[in-house]
């Protein structure tokens with residue numbers, strides 16, 4: 102679940118561009134633009150890197166007519182007579198890659214992505230079966246989710262308005278690769294937990310990090326367990342990824358995918374660690390009081406104010422991610438009760 106934290110310690114050196122196709126230059130040849138999104142989180146940041154041969158685009162915005170119009174505007178007004186030469190998508194989520202197919206065809210450019218992100222995107226492009234396959238149903242039944250909430254959740258997911266055509270090929274990014282984009286060398290730093298193989302890009306020389314969703318200044322990124330990999334421990338992967346980012350220079354300028362460009366990387370990773378620690382503490386306190394709970398009951402404890410079926414899906418996945426972390430750490434145990442539902446207890 103996205104949660105806002107007020108942070109006094111981060112420094113925001115630039116005013117954000119509007120979502121009307123205007124751009125802000127944050128370093129020589131690095132432009133920041135914003136694509137609008139029709140939801141509570143109302144924008145995604147995209148970046149453009151100028152090189153001698155042309156521009157590299159970082160991320161796309163949602164598959165909407167408005168976002169396409171913004172790209173047309175940017176291409177017409179802000180590219181200083183140079184072509185677009187490639188698209189990099191940090192990860193497969195539809196605000197980051199929803200226009201990948203369109204941009205690649207429109208500007209005749211290659212798509213650069215990690216293997217994990219590209220194939221997860223392709224796999225999830227299939228329509229969701231109705232009814233859900235038994236193995237997926239089982240995941241939610243074991244979580245204790247009431248049937249009507251499960252139906253509501255999947256009906257909402259089936260009506261996803263941003264489903265996008267898929268790019269048919271890609272160029273692979275790998276962790277540790279150093280690639281030339283624009284006039285700078287960027288090292289690919291992989292993050293996990295929010296998505297399978299999320300690419301951040303780090304310019305060592307100038308200490309600039311294109312962070313995607315791995316490091317946002319006020320929102321905590323979704324870290325979910327889903328029915329696809331029910332025994333996963335994504336929160337451990339996420340915390341390990343924060344450790345990798347903590348190896349970068351303290352004065353790094355962070356270019357996140359949402360909200361504003363900032364400095365204060367280490368303060369922010371620390372806040373995120375504290376955020377997850379608070380969730381762990383809440384679950385332990387809840388269990389100390391109630392002896393046992395299902396994942397659904399734990400979700401109502403962590404997220405008492407859910408606003409609809411998509412919230413349910415994110416909150417349940419995030420709750421199970423925290424329960425799984427505590428279970429793998431030996432703090433909780435999980436028992437499959439006779440009614441077919443997992444119950445968690447303090448170990």
Ligand SMILES: [Zn+2]
Pocket residue numbers: 192194295296314
């Ligand atoms: Zn994302």
